Each structure stands twice: as structure tokens, then as C-alpha cells.
Amino acid sequence: MGRLVPAVTRALDILELFLDGDGTLSAPDIVRRLQLPRTTVHELVTTLAARGYIAPVPGRSGRYRLGVRPYQLGSRYAEQLDLAAEGQQVARAVAETCDETVHVAILEDTDVIYIAKVDSTHAVRMVSAAGRRLPAHCTSVGKMLLASLPERELAARIPDGAELAAMTPHSITDPAALREALAGIRRRQIAVESRESNPDVSCVAAPVRDRTGQVVAALSVSVPMIRWNDGRRAELEQLAVKGAAELSERLGHRSAE
Template identity: 50%
Template sequence: MAGLIREVPAVGRAIDVLDLFLDGKGPRSVAEITAALGLPRSTTYELVQTLVARRCLRVVDGHAHQYDLGLHLFELGSAYGDSIELTEQGQQVAQEIVARSNETVHVATLDGAEVVYLVKAESPKTVRMVSAVGRRLPAHCTAVGKAMLAGLDDEDVVARYDDVQEWIRMTPNSVASLPDLLAELDRTRQRGLAVDDCESNVDVRCVAAAVRDASGEVVAGMSISAPAHRADERADELAGYVSEGALELSTRLGYRRSTR
């Protein structure tokens, strides 16, 4: 049946355990968890011990039989909050850049050797694009992907492509080998901008810049896409817009450029 979700009972019970702590009443024992959920004590004990091992629960200092929420939940919550902030702020900045440039703007993040599009702010002009929010594309075929890959060490880039047997080429212009990609990333670092010369769409050119967080790490990329003929005519202008947009989004995420 379409839309049917099959739940794993053990996972559901583990989440039920964690949900008990949403009441704000603090630590509790295995006996209290057992009574609240109506589970066998042995089952509850195994669930609690697994959650402790995974740092989702912790033993309360000085109270060996009392448990409270663990650090891993804070880490997950922080990561979720960061992703929401990136998407929300990215949408706002992308819309501002579209209003100034009249071209399509994307914000994407890097997952392995692929980009995942988080934001797409459409140009008021009709442009045929291969991108969509939530869609994945090979990072080496996109300007936004190359902007993020350029923020990594070559060793990290090589590791991401270690298992690639045959390189995906979205157009005849797509980068087709690891040596070519590394050379392109070196040029990207020198320019401070990445380009997609009709490499993901034969009719579209893109320019992109990296987005950094408060720690200075590259967490996303922003790109501007335009039909090839228009991109050629406005190359410097679009490069300026995307540089400004990426810096604005980085600033909103807490990044501060060094003044040294």
C-alpha cells in the first residue's frame, strides 16, 4: 500500500523511552521507565543500557540507578538547528540575490561526492534547470559542488572519489577524472569562485562561492545560474553578486573574516 510505513518495534520503544524525558521532571530509574511504558523490566533495562552506550542517556553522577538525557541528543539537536538555520537564512539571502541579479540562485550542501540542494530561488526569467530542492547531483558537475570541494584538502577530495569506477558526465563539458577535478579545484581556490561551464546543463553556466559557519568550516555553497549567453555578458557582475551573497549567508551563520 502506498504511503505505508513499517516501524521497527525496538526503535519505537527506544524513542518512547526518550520521550518520557520531555515532561521536564528530570532523571528516572529503570523501574520508573518500566512502569510508565508498561514494558517488561528486562526489556526496559536492555533499552536503557543501549541508549547509555549510544550516549542518548547517561547515568546521573552519584546516582548509579538514575538516568537522564545524554550528550548525543544535544549534538543531534544542535545539528538539526544548524540545518534549519542554514535553510531559512539561505532562502532569505537567495531571494535578496535574485532580486538584485534577476537570475536563479541555489544553496546546497555537500554529502560525500554529491550536492544536495537546500534552496532554489527562481529567476523571474524562464530558465530550464536540472536542479530542484532535495535533488542530488554529482558535485564535480556543478559550480556549487566545486566551491565546497575546494574548501577541503585534496586528500579528503580523493577519499570521497575513492570508489568511483566510472565518472558521471552530465554534459560533454563535465569533469571526467580525478586529476582534472583536483586541477579545477586548485584554480577555484586561486579565483575564490567556482564555475560550471555548461557542465551540468549544456545551456546554463553557473558561478558559486563557499559558505562558512562560525568555525570557518565550509558548510554550504551558493550559486547563480543563467543561460550561457547571458552569463557570458554578465560574468563579472554575477561573480560579484554570488560572492556578496555567500559572504552575507556566512555572516548570518556566525562567520567572521579574519582582519589579519
């Protein structure tokens, strides 16, 4: 690995400061926060402004905000993103941690479509495939995605009189019961499904967001009932949340924390 260039590192440090607070900074702010010489900061700020990476804030003398150049670079990056490819990489990392089957899925009407999947190495594991379609209300990823819909859109997709197909005796088939379950999922931002799509499997799922904050997918961890208990569920919930957050970050989402 080559040597890091100090001037470039300092310029990037300055740009990353704009991620916090109200998104505006003055040269003295930068000097104080990075503990750099005033002359160095002045030269870096002048260069970044000349190249369009930062720009003066109208009506606020001496303060800067991000310029158009970072937006252009971010837009180009977003254009190159492939949810399935990014999801496969994150799913692989999550599966390596827990050695259970991990999926990433998207919502299409009232079904989910699995766009990424990594298998467990256990002899007893969930059998599925990327590209498979299942009723959303029977899966943890599907319930997570349904819970993320605006109420009006959810009602249009699953009206009160809808007939919900059962995949197992544990599947939710009543729209009112589904809405009650979705309300809980919306509060917790985690979905749990126990033997609703497969009588021998339980799953947990967390939401994946894009750079606008919209939920565009869900990541789940699936576990055979022989390895399912309250302690394991809690562990996998945390892992699903962490994996979904990582995938969200890859898609350009910034946590509010």
C-alpha cells in the same frame, strides 16, 4: 519604532569594541575610542562585568575581555540557526538583485543537495528544485565544496581511479583534471561551471562558512547561455561572493578583513 536608550547603546558600543584587535580593552581605551566621559565608562564597565558580559584579564591589571555571557547568548543563537531557512532568505535577496536562479547547496559524499532555491522571473531560466541531488564534480556549488575539503578527504571521496559520470559532453570525467580545476577554485575562492551539468546553463558559486570558518555550503547563481558572457560572469561572481558572505555572517562567521 521606539526610542533608542542611550545607556544601552553605549553598553553595546563597548561590547562591540572587543571584536577588534586582540580582544582586550582597558577603561582608558574605551574612553578614547568612544569619546565617552570616564565616569560613564567606569559605570558601564562595572555593570557589564557584574553581569558576566566582560571579565578581567588574568595577570593584566585593568584590562578586560569578553565574559561567558556573550558566548552563552551566541551558542543559543547558533542552536536556533537553520541553514536552509537562512539560505532561502539570502538566495531571495540575491535573486532580486540579478533576476537569475540562485541556489544554496551542501555536500553529501560526492553529490550536492540543493537546500534552498529561488527562481528567475525570466521565461528562459534554469529548471531545478530544492532537494535535488547532482554529482558534485558537474556543478559550480559542488566544485566549490570539493575544493574546500582537506586533500586527504578529497582523495578518499574521489580516488585517482574513480569513474566520474558525465551529465553533458562538457562534464569533467577525469579525477586528475578535476583536481587541477579544484586547485584553481581553491586559489580564487570562486567556482565557475559552464554547461557541465546542463548544456544550456552556466553557473558561478562562492563558499559559505560557519562561525568556525569551515565551509558548510555554497551559493550559486545560474544563467542560461543566452545571457552568459564574460561581463555578466564577472558581475555574478561578485554577487555570489557577496551573497555567500552575507549567509556566512548569518551563520556567525567573521571575515578576517
